[in-house]
């Protein structure tokens with residue numbers, strides 16, 4: 393398809409926001425004119441909550457996500473990940489190409505994000521950590537929900553060597569979560585799991601078991617035309633484990649998803665995703681060997697024709713103001729994204 397044909401497919405914008413959007417589009421067009429000089433912006437999301445969470449007000453929710461999708465569709469040509477990879481390979485990307493990805497497999501992706509994506513006719517890719525489907529909970533969510541729901545104004549985790557935390561106010565709870573996640577994130581999986589279980593035993597609250605998608609929701613997404621991608625089974629930090637265990641976890645996740653959607657799982661997202669810290673060159677080789685056609689990291693930047701298809705950068709600006717959103721996207725386009 394030629395550039396001009398893509399331009400004709402641009403979404404109309406409403407009159408009130410016409411000028412900033414036309415300016416934004418022109419600026420983005422200069423930076424990413426399509427074809428061999430195209431820059432592909434890949435957006436990364438995790439959760440889309442039903443409404444704003446007082447503990448994490450910056451997290452996307454139905455209203456903010458709806459606005460972002462409207463802005464995105466007005467400024468960018470949002471294409472599927474498959475089309476984006478083909479365009480990068482063949483140097484046939486449209487001007488201002490973007491795609492949207494979600495990591496981890498939260499149930500709100502199916503319940504809240506999917507109807508909004510459908511409303512804007514936007515395709516997306518969902519990288520699902522398959523081991524948590526059907527009632528599982530990732531360690532970070534266990535920590536968040538324990539601290540969110542902890543009764544009283546202090547949480548005493550001294551017996552676990554984690555210290556005491558004031559949780560009398562929302563900022564204190566937020567701070568406690570931030571500190572605990574920082575301490576636990578890079579522990580070996582087993583000791584992280586046992587520490588989180590010990591925390592659950594100390595803090596007397598009921599934890600939710602419906603945070604992640606069910607297998608049926610994954611099937612519904614796939615049947616709605618969304619791409620389902622691999623994100624391992626247990627969401628380990630690959631760089632912190634033996635290669636044989638890392639390879640098995642990646643392969644198990646892929647197989648589990650393929651059994652659910654009855655189709656090949658072709659794309660992959662590295663858990664946590666920082667090149668050189670969370671994954672290493674060995675893991676890039678592994679995912680190629682396992683048959684993944686492309687993969688994404690969490691390095692910032694936009695992809696170009698010479699980017700490594702198995703380490704594509706991602707970025708998401710959180711600003712709701714249209715011009716600021718476009719400027720942040722433009723600035724990100726100037727970065728290529730580091731790789732290992």
Ligand SMILES: [Zn+2]
Pocket residue numbers: 495496623627662663664
């Ligand atoms: Zn993840």
